Amino acid sequence: MSLETEIAALVAANNKLIDYFSGKKTAIDAAVSAAIAAAPSMVRAYWVDQQLGDDANGLGTEASPFKTLQQAINATPDGGRVQAWLSKDYVLDKHINLAGRRLVVAGVAGSGRRLTINEFMPEGETLLRMGSFWASNDSTVQLVNVTVSLPASSAGDLSAYYGLVFASGSSAPIMLQLRMYNCAFELRGTFRGKLFGPGSVLFALSMIGTAVPSALNGSLIPGVAAGTLSKDVGHVITNLSSL
Structure with missing residues (x-):
């Protein structure tokens, strides 16, 4: 060859x-x-309308919103991020179970959206709680362009879980995280709860464009007294100079 x-x-x-x-x-x-x-996309955006929305048949769009924040979370894959746009003001009078999701509750800038927190009594319990976000695994909470209206706390003993963000059990995150961007607080009376409830040994609190009323001093982190300098608290990460 x-x-x-x-x-x-x-x-x-x-x-x-x-x-x-x-x-x-x-x-x-x-x-x-x-x-x-x-x-499936791990990032979702849904609209929520507590008055006109429909959890059973809604699509989560602006034209066909869900009724509850819980449904927006449930429609998001475990470990995903969901931005829940509030079509109207929202009343939070129960626990929202985040189940590992990273939740952003937002109002359109300038819309004046209000997130009204009310007290409630869980079935079979004897101590009042407040509407809140129940974190687990990698859950985080962000509030954007909303006014957070806190309740006038009832007299008597309150549950240890009387807080805006809390966790419990073996699925509790290592760190509880809350970020508030361009938000405001409304106090409807004497508030005896906390922004953070129990469930973690570490806390991350970010306040951007959000003023904390002096009446909330000592009501941010469990076990941290009013006026405590943030630099003196090793288990809290925050941009606030004092708590």
């Missing part, structure tokens, strides 16, 4: 190998693209 023939055979074999590789690569790329397209 001549050298030219051998070279031609090698070139042909090489071309077959290249064609085979290219075909496999195309198939692999197509399979990866299909898998990515089929995977």
Whole structure:
């Protein structure tokens, strides 16, 4: 066999190998693209209208909103992030179970949305709690462009879980996190609860464009007295100079 023939055979074999590789690569790329397209998005945005929304048949769009924040969370994959836009003011009078989701509750800038926190009594218990966000696993809470209206606390003993964000049990996050951006507080009387309830040994509190009323001093972190300098508290990360 001549050298030219051998070279031609090698070139042909090489071309077959290249064609085979290219075909496999195309198939692999197509399979990866299909898998990515089929995977659920971990980031969701839904509209919530407590008056006109529908948890059973709503789509979570502005035209077809959900009724509750809980439904917006339930419609988000575990570990995902959900931005819940409030079509109207919202009354929070129960625990919202975050179940590992990262929740953002937002009002459109300038809309004056209000998140009204009310007291409630859980079935089978004897101590009052307040509407709150129950964190677990990697849950976080952000409030954006809303006025948080805190209740006038009832007389007598209150539950240890009388706080805006709390956790409990083996699924409690290592750190409880709350971020408030361009928010305001409204106090409807003497508030005896906390922004953070129990459930974690670490706390992260961020207040951006949000003034904390002096009446809330000592009501931010469990076990931290009013006027305590943040730099003196090792288990709290915050941009506030004092608590």
